[in-house]
Amino acid sequence: MSAVSNPATVEECLRVGAGFSQGDRNWLAEQFATLDNRLASFHADATELEISVKDREARGQKVTLECWISGRDKIVTTSSEEDLHAAVMDVRDDLRRRLNDAKHRQEPRNNRHLREVPTPEIDPEPEASTPS
Known part of the structure; x- marks a missing residue:
């Protein structure tokens, strides 16, 4: 596989949505650096990555991390952890797992359509053998 000329990074692709401020963005980018x-x-x-939180710091807060990659299904991870840091780690780890799963599904050994090798055509009429 060839190297990507402009690889995606959290720093470049992360947007903060509802419940987070631009001031939170640096902290979030640090937490997501392992992605x-x-x-x-x-x-x-x-x-593109976008993180948002509903009812921040309240009981029942919900953190959502969405990931859009061209040509793939959107991935949405959520966490209802009461601690904001734990919720952020939860959505990060879930996204990493789902990206890994998606990558493995596209590898030939895990994708029958990529693994299939065309069978050579067989001549329907074998050559007649000559009697000796």
């Missing part, structure tokens, strides 16, 4: 290795196989201009 860079997984995102590096995608182009930065074709990858």
Whole structure:
């Protein structure tokens, strides 16, 4: 596989949505830095991440991390952890797992359509043998 010329990074692709401020963005990017290795196989201009939180710091808060990668299904991870830091780690780890799963499904050994090798055509009429 060839290297991606402009690999996606959290720093480049992360947007903060409802419940987070631009001031939170640096902290979030640091927490998500471990995703860079997984995102590096995608182009930065074709990858977006957005994190949001509903009812921040309240009982029942919900953190949502959405990931859009061109040509793939959108991935949405959520956490209802009461501690904001724990919720952020939860959605990060779930996204990493789901990206890994998606990558493995596209590898030939896990995808029958990529694994199939065309069978050579067989001549329907075998050559007649000559009697000796």
